[in-house]
Amino acid sequence: MIYVGTMLPAQVGPENDASLINPELKVVPAEPWQYGEEMGNWPKYGNVSAQCRGAYLKWLATDRCDPKAHIGYVFLFFYGLERRIILGSPKGLVSLEERGAIVMEVQRLLSIYNHNGSFNSYATRFLFAEYLINNKRLNLSEDDLNKDYYIPELVQYLLAQAVANEQPISAKLAYNWYSDHPDYGFPTPARRCPSQFYDYFSVLYHRKFGEGLIVKPNKTKLSFSYKIANISLAGPLVFNFDDLSNPYNLSGPIRKIDEVAQECSQGLEAFSRYLGRKGASADSLAAQALLPRELLSQTEMNKFLSFYLSQRTTGGLQLTPFKELYGIFGGNSETQVTKKDLESLCSLCDNLGYGIMPDIRYYGQKIGLEDSVVIWPKGHGRDFSPSESFLLAGIFIRLGALVSQSDGVVADEETALLNDFIENNRDLTKIEKESLRVYIYWCLNTPQGVSGLKQKLSELSDSSRHSISRILLAVAQADGIIDPNEVKALEKLYISLGLDKSQVISDLHAMASESAPVSVAPSEWAPTYAIDAPRPSSSPGSGSTSSPGLYLNQELIRIREKETSQVKKVLEGVFIDSNDDSADDASPEASPASSDKSTGAAQTTASQGLSGLDEPYAKLLMLMSSKTHWDRQSVQSFCDENHLMLDGALEVINEWAFDRANAPLIEDGDPIFFDTQLAKEIIDGSNS
Secondary structure, eight states, rough: OOOOOSSSSSSSSSBBBBTOOOTSSOOOOOOTTTTTGSSSSOOTTTTTOOOHHHHHHHHHHTTEEEEESSSHHHOOOOHHHHHHIIIIIIGTOOOOHHHHHHHHHHHHHHHHTTTHHHHOOOOHHHHHHHHHHOOOOOOOGGSSOOSSSSHHHHHHHHHHHHTTOOOBHHHHHHHHHHHTTTTTOHHHHHHHHHHHHHHHHHHHHHHHHHOOOOOOOOSSSSEEOOOOOTTTTTEEEEEOOOOOOOOTTTTHHHHHHHHHHHHHHHHHHHHHHHHTTTTTTTTTTHHHTTTHHHHHHHHHHHHHHHHHHHHHHTTSSEEEEEHHHHHHOOOOTOOOOOHHHHHHHHHHHHHHHEEEEOHHHHHHOOOOTTTTTEEEEEEEOOOOOHHHHHHHHHHHHHHHHHHHHHHSSOOOOHHHHHHHHTTTTTOOOOOHHHHHHHHHHHHSSSSSOOOSSHHHTTSSOHHHHHHHHHHHHHHTTTSSOOOOHHHHHHHHHHHTOOOTHHHHHHHHHHHHHHHHHOOOOTTTTTTOOOOOOOOOOOOOSSOTTOOHHHHHHHHHHHOOOHHHHHHOOOOHHHHHHHTTTHHHHOTTTTTTHHHHHHHHHHHHTTTTTTTSOOOHHHHHHHTTTOOOOEEEEHHHHHHHHOOHHHHHHHHHHHHHHHHHSSSOEEEEEESSEHHHHHHHHHHHHHHH
């Protein structure tokens, strides 16, 4: 695949072709990565130094595969392949087998040296030109849109072909059309998570356009121009297709595709920003929880997870060891489970159509690896927004469970009472009631405990403490018998509430006269109280005022009307674990439930504007905010003028952005990418 000899006339100029290896010229042995700086632009074998010839020949002798070789030597070889196809094929000098070998060799070189933008551009366009030279009518398909090398002209040809045949533009073709269009550019998520972006783009595109957009033929005819790399050959080569229109620059279809791309970007924004954090992994629980549901359902791993979750919900509610569940989802069972881990796991299960109880986002309970959870079908869903009544009911249920478990036995009547308490509350939505029913099951079947209870409850008003005490008394007497252990538990809670523990018995008597009478069992420390024998309580929905469920509902209404905000605030503080680690690992996209709080926090930090940035860095940030792509040398020039180190300046700005939005603004490289949308959010926050 090389030209060797003393004479190979160039089409342009009096010298030999640039690719010709003349054995009469001096050669000094060298390695393929040496003396590349002496090659210059558009080198010719006859004009380069003896050391460069030695390095080039060494590269040829080592199977042309050294990844460290200077790209100038690769181009010298490529010039010969280009000449062979362009000059030899039209004359019938190149056999089908030789053509195939040359194409495969260029593809192989691309797999090694495509990191060089210049070689990648010339080589990919050469592949398409080879098609055009050797085929009167191309027989190409989307399978030729290879991931390893991108050919813009091939995209244009396939578009023209689809339009001519009145075929819909596929998602793959639309994606490639959009990615190469001069007036549009993929946003940051497309660069940070390209495979997820393409998959989600395809989902949204098919949802909006079915099989694809139908584009009508336009008047502009298809034409291609190939710029030849070999300076010894005359060019460019022009290819015209008078029977095919070129829809490439039509504004209407590309605007519609842009709408899909923007929707895709919004759906992956949280996932993308998470990946922008140092050390973030796309396979982590936190990352997976931020993916759109449509992407989760497509992976084999998540099909397995869905199967596991469905198995754990077969036959009704049941306890599942959390360590088992956490391990199935890829969590590290050797480290402490953080609040963010729990939020991510709950959110991920939401996306898979299941819920985990307790859900830390709505019940404030942090669980450990030795605890148990309940998996339930459907879950809360991604758009769940808990009401005040829901949050307060969850707290009362946990308090009730504490009392119910105090005698070592959870009676059916106590379970029924708590469920009636939920069913008779008209302020709860259907999904809230379903969640609370599962929460009751979990609370009554796992040990409940609180820390710091006395201090928190002491902050309540007298009427609030009394109202809560009546809820606890109602739960204790639900089964018609007050066990001594329940009395002890009530007395401890009374003390925590700042009430007189000696009032427990009299309050039980008072409640017995208001609803169904109860029996207080004797104990070694208290006298036996003669109270009327228990009688069956009215069934839920019967309309009787003696129904415990109805009674509790009325009690909740009274509390809500008078002091809901205070009760909720204090009790939420009671049940949030003192070792809460949210401050260390919170993420603004961690869960839907925390989105409002996160947004508020982001706005608070954003409102600081450019505070925290010294003036030179602030100037650089404002300069770069004007566009998404920056030539590295341009940014370097600004830094030089302002006495800044480029790498250090970019790092300072990214750290500043992390403090305010938990995501970087800049992705270093050449070109440098700048997240203008995120910058606008932070800067606008300073003006709001």
